[in-house]
Amino acid sequence: QVQLAESGGGSVQAGGSLRLSCAPSGYKYGLRCMAWFRQAPGEERERVATMLLTTGSTYYADSVMGRFTISQDNAKNTLYLQMNSLKPEDTGMYYCAATPTGVGCLGRTDFGSWGRGTQVTVSS
8 A cells, every 4th residue: 555645835925936745655566657636626636747757757737837847856765846936826735646557657647546635825
């Protein structure tokens, strides 16, 4: 059973930056695909960014392209989401997700493991 622990959320003003972290644990087999999702109140969950961990290939939603960067630190076994130039519409609960399969990773929206989320609030 994979556990995912997100951290790094907070409240910032528009134009500010935050870096989210996701630390997986409890898995027996390698995780090959990880992603960040977000959900604002009353809205559907939105996939923000995905990384195929074996190659470093990435996907970004159009809404965050050029502002957010997904990355991994293999030594720390941690996934990051660097968020710059934040906008009020970036406000929401941010979730980390993971799956051991790399097949179809960059287009995947269904993941077997999810974290509990970390809140990001951007004020204007």
